[in-house]
Amino acid sequence: MASVCFYFQVHQPYRLRRYSVFDTTDAYFDDEKNAEICRKVAGKCYLPANQRILELIKRHEGRFCVAYSLTGVVLDQLEAFSPEVIESFQRLAETGCAEFLAETYYHSLSFLYSREEFVAQVEMQQEKIGRLFGKQSTTFRNTELIYNNDVAQAAHEMGYRAVLAEGADHILGYRSPNFVYCPPKLPIKVLLKNFRLSDDIAFRFSNRSWPEWPLKADKFAGWVNQVNGNGYTVNLFMDYETLGEHQWEDTGIFDFLDHLPGEILKHADNDFKMPSNVAASYEPVGEFDTEHLISWADTERDLSAWLGNEMQSNALQEVYNLESAVKAKGDEALLSDWRRLQTSDHFYYMCTKYFADGDVHKYFNPYESPYDSYINFMNVLDNVAVRAKGTAAASRGA
Amino acid sequence: MLGWEFPPFISGGLGTACYGLTRALDQLGHEVVFVLPQPVDNRSATHVQLKSPNDCRTSPAYQIHGLQHVEFHGIPSNLQPYISPGDFVQQAPAAETAVPNDPQSAGGMTGHYGGDLFTEVRRYAKIAAQMAIDEKFDVVHAHDWMTYPAGIAVSAISGKPLVVHVHSTEFDRSGELVNQRIYDIERMGIQNAEKVIAVSYFTRNIVLKRYAASAAKVEVVYNAIDRNGEHDALPPPIERDEKIVLFLGRITMQKGPEYFLAAARKVLEYEKNVRFIMAGSGDLIRRSIEMAAQMGIGRKVLFTGFLRGDDVARVYKMADLYVMPSVSEPFGIAPLEALSHDVPVLISKQSGVSEILTHVLKVDFWDIDEMANKIIAVLRHPPLRATLREHGQFEVRRLTWQGAARNCVEVYQKAIAALN
Known part of the structure; x- marks a missing residue:
């Protein structure tokens, strides 16, 4: 028996506008650009992909299913700029074949800095999911699949039955990601991303120098079939924007998606499952034990994309240093602005790793350099600090 | 190599680049005949023995400690890397007192060069060309406009290919208020060269657009720095x-x-x-x-x-x-x-x-x-x-003069091939 478990990450940050040290307004976000990007991605990915998936669910009479993790900030932006996308997600929810996972509303790194803020943001996101799609999930995923035993502990305390993580080789060793594991001494299940098969779709699909190019659904189904007998589930976790945005329509990505369920289901032992079904169906085969934090980012699978240099750790620290002042102020607009600044993307833009080589980090970066992004962010944060504390700006070193 | 000032008297990037490049060529084992203007009224020039301008045609070569494959030839001249025609006129009296009025000293020209930078640039070219007759080399490398006429003359008399190295152009120095005579010399150097080295794509664009150089001829070699x-x-x-x-x-x-x-x-x-x-x-x-x-x-x-x-x-x-x-x-x-x-x-x-x-x-x-x-x-x-x-x-740390020198050598090889 091999189950295929799709989970797609859906997220867009509130990008900041150019904010110099001379600016004094509280208009921090680039509404025009955020609207433009939202509409563009809706047109290239969210709407056509949702439509295909809805058709696939109908065509396979419920035997095909998927999961999404929608951040609060992408939902807010879609409601404002592209409400038809919300409606199309609602149609998917009505089929009962789409699960909407729990995560932090602001796609934040709050787990690392403030447990109070972390819990508040997960509750906010679940409240929003419940309101829009009628059903909350029993599976939790942390921002960028950031995970260690403590994340599992926190998810368990919040009542979740499963948590998602990267199937990192250096933790698994010889073991396979295609089983269900549990953290040490906790009754919660860990589902691990099969990063090889996931990245075949997310990163290598259109790479013409990849020996497997062009990747067709039957070939991919063959790889899944090989798991049969030595694994329960193939967890394919990726950004939703893979479909149509990272891999453009002309790469054939939608045709691939269109044929994949049929090819997978040709094998009588295969099926599709959503994360909560996987967790409910299989017992853990062993412990997935990591004190060190892992993530799904870069080849390092660690936190260095957000916490790899002094600027990043300084900016993050300064954001959370303002928590009590912001919350004491009782100003909803201020609280919302401060929370939007917690979105992990802001810190990803400050990453200096590989910057000189111009890679995936650059592709996603609206700034010319990580230094520009830090300067811009700190200028905004300074203004938030002034609003929160009345006078003093964010603490400055000598 | 028709270059400029050497330490410890370096007034800007041009001297730094000539020094860095020459030292790296030396380290890579290439032989360099380095010709440079030797200030005639420079009282602090104690590291080299200054010859009287009378001797300039037979100016003896000297070496600088640490550079094994480089032979230096100073041509007595008040040319300076960042001098402008206006400045040169102002300096003229000092130059005149330092240079005896001997027709022989200027390579057959009159010794009254002090008043005009362009006359001096031409005089410098003539002396360099005569000096080149006795030297053996495969390629002529000239740095910035004041040495281009010398480069052209040396190339003509020796039959060796010319490479001009553009460290700056008249458009950088003067904006749109270009000195037409300087521009003409720059264009002549670029047109006569087998290969042109620009210090960046920024400069390469100017060379292509403003000097009508063919794109295939102009290569970029970035400057560098040596950590000491x-x-x-x-x-x-x-x-x-x-x-x-x-x-x-x-x-x-x-x-x-x-x-x-x-x-x-x-x-x-x-x-x-x-x-x-x-x-x-x-x-x-x-x-x-x-x-x-x-x-x-x-x-x-x-x-x-x-x-x-x-x-x-x-x-x-x-x-x-x-x-x-x-x-x-x-x-x-x-x-x-x-x-x-x-x-x-x-x-x-x-x-x-x-x-x-x-x-x-x-x-x-x-x-x-x-x-x-x-x-x-x-x-x-x-x-x-x-x-x-x-x-x-x-x-x-990745930007070394040896790297730049290797790139220059590649350009030399292309220049030599272009001429054959």
């Missing part, structure tokens, strides 16, 4: 609260001193504990001092004049940020020096060096607000300084 741990031996600077923002370079239109001052004024409205240092000399120094005074920031801006040797290392050691606001900078070696001295760097996007540096701050030279915004950020946020320093140092 000498500055580490300096005592640590005095502890202080005040932050220092440094401008170091010639104070000329090309280098954008007025943009630096305008940004300084803006910064000082927000940050009190900061001082701006302008190190260097140039024709805009008086105007810059006056401008600072008029802005009411005279007390906060310090002019040091031209710095040399340890003083350069000292001022870098004091600086919290180095700013190069150049209006049109073909390359810009100074930011590399700043980085190798652990100083974070802010450069204008209108510079060749911005093509190869990623771990620096960049602005458009005219964008005073953004320049001030970035200066303030560097002053306020130690993590920004630390990250820029850490990565900048690493980046600058």
